[in-house]
Amino acid sequence: MPAKKYFEYILNPMEILRTKKVLQVNPTVAPTRKEPEESRICVYEYDKDKCSDVKLKEVTDCFKFLDSRSITWINVDGLRKDDVEKLCAHFSVHPLIVEDILSIGQRPKMDEINGLVFCVLSMLYYNDKDSIVETEQVSIILGNNFVISFQEDAAKDAFNPLRDKLKINTSKVRQNGADFLYYTLIDLIVDNYYLVMEKLGDKIENLEEDIIRNANTRTLAKINMLRKEMIVFKRSIAPVRELVNGILRSESELIEEKTEKYFKDVYDHIVQANDLAENYRDMMMNLQDLYLSNVNLKMNEVMKVMxxxxxxxxxxxxxxxxxxxxxxxxxxxxxxxxxxxxxxxxxxxxxxxxxxxxxxxxx
Structure with missing residues (x-):
């Protein structure tokens, strides 16, 4: 193998940059997110009998929904500081929550301030082209008859099943209050974790077959890259367990007793996801040991022949x-x-x- 190609395998600059991106998190640094030129605002207003959805250009057009008797879901794609502050100020959202919404790499958590239930968590996607786990920070606010959700990227969204349910008169979302909508948003994000885990599981199985059949110098780099993606995945979903548990222990009047059993179901799902993540992490450690064993076995075979x-x-x-x-x-x-x-x-x-x-x- 040429020396240049060998060093490209060993010292891949993209892998080094990925390591910095995975491990470098500093919540004290001011956000440097590039603001989009415009925010996409979509509002769903519904009750048992009717449902309407409108797309708005200005955030001030959402102000009228504060006093609506119907359930309102305001979804904001693209975080612009001025728009977020205006919307949150009108809906009496605490400045600390606004700071969390605009932060970068915020740890998943929930808060109850000013009579509002707020949570921030990561929505995960698997990039098949680059074989990496991508994260998008999602903030959700539950108020009296309204839910506001903030997303960073409009191109990536796991809420389409909810939009389809809102079009059905007999769906549970239409028959329940804002707290059930709040649960549904969190449940869709958690369910999307399993799609990412399925992709990671396939990668682990393929990598295990490659190690058994033909382990080479590139195999160890693949193991390390996959371990980094497991770090991203584990770091994103582990705090969600505390988040859901905090909602269950909350005494907020916004969450009805009949909705608590649904949050318990989400809690079970996130516990299972954490267990699977631990299993995958152990499998990655076993793959590394298997690779080293195969390398030593090949070396022993060579030494035996010699x-x-x-x-x-x-x-x-x-x-x-x-x-x-x-x-x-x-x-x-x-x-x-x-x-x-x-x-x-x-x-x-x-x-x-x-x-x-x-x-x-x-x-």
Whole structure:
């Protein structure tokens, strides 16, 4: 393998940048997110009998829904600081919550401030092209008859099943209050974790087959990259368990007693997701051990072959060395069959050695 290509395998700059992106999190640093040119605002207003959805251009157009008697879901795609602050100020959202919404890499958590239930968590996607886990921070606010959700990227969304349910009159979302809508949003995000885990599971299985069949210098880099994605996944879903548990222990009047059983179901799902993540992490450690074992096994096979070849050539070396001595009188030195006898001995002794090795099961 050329030296340049070898060092590209060992020192891949993209892998180094990925490591910094995975591990570098500093909540005290001011956000440096590039604001989009415009925010996409979609409002769903519904009750048991009707449902309407409108797309708004200005955040001020959402103000009228504060006093609506119907359930209102305001979904904001694209975080612009001015728009978020205006919307939150009108709906009496605490400045600390606004800071969490605009933060980058915020740890999943829930808060109850000013009579509102707020949570922030990560929505996960698996990028098949780059084989990495991508995260999007989602903030959700539950108020009296309204839910406000903030997303960073409009192109990535796991809420389409909810939009389909809102179009059905008999759906549970339409028959229940804002707290059930709040539960549904969190449940869809948690369910999406399983899609990412399925992709990671497939990658682990394929990598295990590659290690068993043909482990090479690139295999260890693949293991390390997959371990980094498991770190991203584990770090994103582990705090969600505390988040849902906080909602269950909350005494907020916004969450009805009949909705608590649905949050318990989400809690069960996130516990299972954490258990699977732990299993995958253990599998990654086992894959690394399997790779090292295969490398050592191949090295042992090479050393065994070299040892056998050395042993088989030893008789010829000894015989050739003896007859190469500078003595005047050597056995068979002037015999016309001396050369053939020495060659026959050089061949016969290794054959006997091979038989002994085979009998002992050394190869």
């Amino acid at each position: 040892a056998v070849v050395t042993c088989l050539l030893a008789p010829a070396t000894v015989i050739g060395g003896i007859f190469g001595m500078n003595f005047e009188r050597l056995p068979l030195l002037h015999n016309q069959w001396g050369f053939f006898i020495s060659v026959a001995a050089m061949l016969f002794i290794p054959l006997v050695m091979i038989g002994i090795f085979r009998k002992r099961g050394w190869f």
